Amino acid sequence: MTNQPKVARALTIAGSDSGGGAGIQADLKTFQELRVFGMSAITAVTAQNTLGVQGIYPLTVEAVGRQIDAIGEDLGADAVKTGMLFSSEIIVCVAEKLRRYRWQKVVVDPVMIAKGGAVLLLEESIRALKESLLPLAWVVTPNIPEAELLTGMKILGMEDRKEAARKLAAYGAKHVVMKGGHDPSGASVVVDLLFDGRDFYEFSSERRETRHTHGTGCTFAAAITAELARGRDIREALAAAKSFIQAAIEDSLELGHGHGPTNHWAYRDRAAKQ
Numbered sequence: 001m002t003n004q005p006k007v008a009r010a011l012t013i014a015g016s017d018s019g020g021g022a023g024i025q026a027d028l029k030t031f032q033e034l035r036v037f038g039m040s041a042i043t044a045v046t047a048q049n050t051l052g053v054q055g056i057y058p059l060t061v062e063a064v065g066r067q068i069d070a071i072g073e074d075l076g077a078d079a080v081k082t083g084m085l086f087s088s089e090i091i092v093c094v095a096e097k098l099r100r101y102r103w104q105k106v107v108v109d110p111v112m113i114a115k116g117g118a119v120l121l122l123e124e125s126i127r128a129l130k131e132s133l134l135p136l137a138w139v140v141t142p143n144i145p146e147a148e149l150l151t152g153m154k155i156l157g158m159e160d161r162k163e164a165a166r167k168l169a170a171y172g173a174k175h176v177v178m179k180g181g182h183d184p185s186g187a188s189v190v191v192d193l194l195f196d197g198r199d200f201y202e203f204s205s206e207r208r209e210t211r212h213t214h215g216t217g218c219t220f221a222a223a224i225t226a227e228l229a230r231g232r233d234i235r236e237a238l239a240a241a242k243s244f245i246q247a248a249i250e251d252s253l254e255l256g257h258g259h260g261p262t263n264h265w266a267y268r269d270r271a272a273k274q
């Protein structure tokens with residue numbers, strides 16, 4: 001057992017992105033930028049850069065479980081984020097650990113397919129994700145294609161998004177954040193939709209025309225996790241996360257030859273200039 005800590009702590013359970021833009025690397029950078037102590041349990045190592053995923057090397061279920069136990073038995077966590085979980089065995093293990101350590105503020109980013117098309121979650125695992133993990137989620141943060149795969153419905157307009165959010169909440173997720181980056185309408189505003197089981201709230205920003213969006217979903221969900229770890233409520237956490245990702249996209253670092261990473265220190269730089 002630990003004494004009441006002086007700092008907020010967040011744990012990410014996700015895959016490693018050697019290119020540093022998504023996965024564990026994006027999560028830890030985001031936690032650090034938001035003054036939250038970051039810890040990690042790695043589910044799979046990927047060989048990846050801005051051009052795509054060149055290799056996926058999952059860890060054993062035992063290795064994943066032991067990393068989580070190492071944190072649960074000693075350091076503790078105020079909020080937990082899950083990202084790439086790869087297989088149903090890993091999902092079931094993670095769900096069991098979340099219950100064992102009674103972690104409540106759990107952000108489930110249902111990572112399935114990388115922007116370049118690589119499969120980061122085996123298809124047979126979608127059911128385990130819905131049945132084992134969604135009931136433990138404080139927040140689930142699908143993008144539109146992920147929400148389609150999870151609900152089995154086609155999502156075109158805002159009414160479809162609302163219906164899909166209701167379906168995901170019915171699996172037990174306390175809050176659903178349906179991200180709007182993949183909105184097929186091509187609107188100049190990108191809207192992330194929050195459903196808290198009763199009401200809907202929209203978080204909007206200007207859509208930026210850029211190819212440097214590798215890791216936006218991970219970074220956004222990590223910012224929500226950090227803010228929840230610091231004791232913010234869901235709407236405060238989302239508003240802050242939206243500003244964080246907008247700055248990270250706008251002040252792009254222009255790295256690599258393909259879909260580059262976002263700028264994780266842009267939000268801090270802007271705050272320092274104010």
Ligand SMILES: Nc1ncnc2c1ncn2[C@@H]1O[C@H](COP(=O)(O)OP(=O)(O)O)[C@@H](O)[C@H]1O
Pocket residue numbers: 142143144179180181182190191192205206207208209210213215216217218220242245246249
């Ligand atoms: N072109 C863009 N301009 C501004 N914000 C964006 C853009 N693309 C995505 N976002 C924001 O980045 C976050 C991740 O969105 P999305 O692309 O839907 O998820 P994912 O990265 O999981 O595919 C959301 O907060 C979304 O609003």
Ligand SMILES: Cc1ncc(COP(=O)(O)O)c(N)n1
Pocket residue numbers: 014015016017022023024046048083084111113114115116120213214215216217218
């Ligand atoms: C290890 C890992 N986790 C998650 C993503 C998804 O990120 P994106 O959809 O932005 O490519 C990724 N590419 N790699």
